[in-house]
Amino acid sequence: MKKKSSRGNKIPSFKLDDPMAEREAKKYQNPIPSRELILEVLHKEGVPLTKEEIADKLGLHTDESLEAFRRRLRAMERDGQVLRNRKRCYCIINSKDLISGRVIGHPDGFGFLKPDDGSDDLFVSPRQMRALLHGDRAVVRVRGVDRRGRKEAALVSILERNTNRVVGRLHVDSGVNFVVPDNKRIAQDILIADSQLGEASDAQIVIVEILEQPSKRKQPIGKIVEIIGEHMAPGLEIDVAIRAHDLPFEWPDPVIAEMEQFDRKIDPAECVNRKDLRRTPLVTIDGEDARDFDDAVYCSRGKKGWKLLVAIADVSHYVSPDTGLDDEAKNRGNSVYFPERVLPMLPEPLSNGLCSLVADEDRLCMVCEMHISDEGKIYRSRFFEAIMRSHARLTYTQVAKILVQKNATLRKKYKNLVPHLEQLFALYKVLREARERRGTMDFDTQESKIVFGQGRKIESIVPVVRNDAHKLIEECMLVANTATARYLQRKKMARLLRIHEGPSHEKLKDLRAFLGEMGLSLAGRDEPEPSDYMQLIQSIAGRQDAHLIQTVLLRSMSQAVYSGELKGHFGLALQLYCHFTSPIRRYPDLLIHRAIRHCLAGKKPSTFRYSQSDLAQLGEHCSTTERRADEATRDVISWLKCEFMLDKLSEEYSGIITAVTSFGFFVELDNIFVEGLVHVSNLQRDYFHFDPIGHRLNGERSGVSYRLGDQVRVKVARVDLDEKKIDFDLVITPKKRKRRSKRK
DSSP states (O other), rough: OOOOTTTTOOOOOSOOOTTHHHHHHHHOOOOOOOHHHHHHHHHHHHHHHHHHHHHHTHHHHHHHHHHHHHHHHHHHHTTSEEETTTTTTTEETTTTTOOOEEEEOOSOOEEEEEETTTTOEEEEEEETTTOTTTTTTTEEEEEOTTSSSOOOOOOEEEEOOOSSSEEEEEEEEEEEEEEEEEEOOSSSSSOGGGGGGGTTEEEEEEEEEEEEOOOOSOOOOOEEEEEETTTTTTTHHHHHHHHHHHHSOOHHHHHHHTTTSOSSSOOGGGGGTTTEEETTBBBEEEOOOOOOOEEEEEEEESSSSSSEEEEEEEEESSSSSHHHHHHHHHOOOBBBEEETEEEEEEEEEEIIIISOOOBBBEEEEEEEEEETTTSEEEEEEEEEEEEEEEEEEHHOOOOOOOOHHOOOHHHHTTTTHHHHHHHHHHHHHHHHHHHHHTTTTHHHHHHHHEEGGGOOEEEEEOOOOHHHHHHHHHHHHHHHHHHHHHHHHTOOOOOEEEEEEOOHHHHHHHHHHHHHHTTTTOSTSSSSSSSHHHHHHTTTTTTTTTTHHHHHHHHOOOOOOESOOOOBBBTTBBOOOOOOSTTTTBBHHHHHHHHHHHHTTTTTTGGGOOOHHHHHHHHHHHHHHHHHHHHHHHHHHHHHHHHHHHHGTTOOOEEEHHHHHHEEEEEEETTTOEEEEEGGSSSSSEEEEEETTTTTEEEEETTOOOEEEEEEEEEEEEEETTTTTEEEEEEEEEOOOOOOOOOO
């Protein structure tokens, strides 16, 4: 007799034992062999097999099971797990022979393949990129190593086309119609036949549907499906960025239908078996313009230290797997924050309503309770489902005034909360000291904010000031995320981690060469620790070139990503770290909540609906959506800064060199936070040579050099809204540097 899963479905018995049979039975009414079992069959046989041969070895014979099996094989193809060759046989994609991954385009026509397994990127030449567009998924083989020592890819197969619509500016030139994509990672223009122009005319911003994807011999061909507006129309920048980066911005009908089923108030039946925290003085602390409140905190002092409660919106209670709401949240991956506009991951009735921990309203939450010693170490933690009521909606500014400035008016207004806030502040100081002892990296970076006036006209660009309240909440979230990762590790659960690898060997080599020229050194030899970086940063405090050195240190770092692999978080000096605290705006956090809920229900790790392979794919997807959101936001800010500078042509400003390249250097204007390029062709009469190790341009005859961190004075020469670029002319050059004489 066949077993039954917890869902009631029969656990199938195939010709071969499926290690994931129980999980498959939980997910599907009529389960088929898992991906793991299919890969095991292919690996065991050691040769490519046809679909029919694999099905026969698995004992699949009914039409229903064969059709489901066909769909699974196609999904495995799309995800880069298997490849179907010219003889229609399936083989395993592996890192030795074939590599699957996502294509990252470059404005200059070449690109990179980011492998699914997290290994080093492969260089894709302009010739190979002719058949590809940014975002496509492909299988490649290593064809050799280029002159810069990079592994070079040769295209084998395109797994998935990711670009079906493109936004850009229409050009009509000598009878030829083409659209130049706004997303500069798409380096190919899209050709438009006269019959596919519609009502569009030259210079308009349009949306193109791609009718024929590019090949090695021809450009992509498309038709215009929508006219967004006239070039340089005010307020157009966000609409263009949304479409240029293919950000989902409309809610599908199934999601709208599902949202209508939710009540505005919590049903008492939902509170059964939940701990009641409504009398516990939990509070939210966020920015003045925040609308979705993910987290609330409470702290009390005990005999052995502190008890910290971090209550997080219980999004997983409302957003279930295999629903339209979940599919759309996964598709979006995260909320996207533009200046004065948000594209939420979840519809507003949830993100700003039922899930948001608004003050004086009952809300369902997932709580991480931590007991923390006087040394800042978590010695006990647990998770539970609860119902809470936020006792106040506080802002960072208010909390800083209460705790640091001791503002009498605010302390009187929130007198019942002040003792708890002071305990929270005391715990923050302990956690901060523990973080510093651990060697966590803490760079002094500067963010800016665009301030709008009437008619969305930019009034100014101002620095974002982080006070102790910002840092307090940051520490609470860090410690909760750390406790979560440890909890899931103890439970042996498949989970999605936030990983941050240390600097690569090549970047480390360049960094050490640069530091050597500055008379500095980085400890740690071939594998420096985060504490080695922090010791160096502390040693340069007070130096005029401290900003320059810190910038180079930052650029030696890799980018943090989501992964199921246990690779640690270099920047935080942690072996285990995940994202738990923002499920309203990040899909990985929602996945973590589902893993916790699975544990709280007392279920086995093997029955969790997500395998480690599933989470690896979701991690790659969420890392991609995160980068997509960053690029879209950066495009909008660059456009707005160009718009801000349009009426400032020929004006002079002082600034600092923030990047040096072979074609010139970039300057950020003091107190304005706008960046532009001084092209090498606009420098004084001389031949300039780029020194990538020293981050500078050296004049061959004049002895003048332009180095990262130098102060210069520039004049605004050109502003290009299409390219989102600003060009400067140099007004005052740095002083001539004396070159060090070599000892004989």
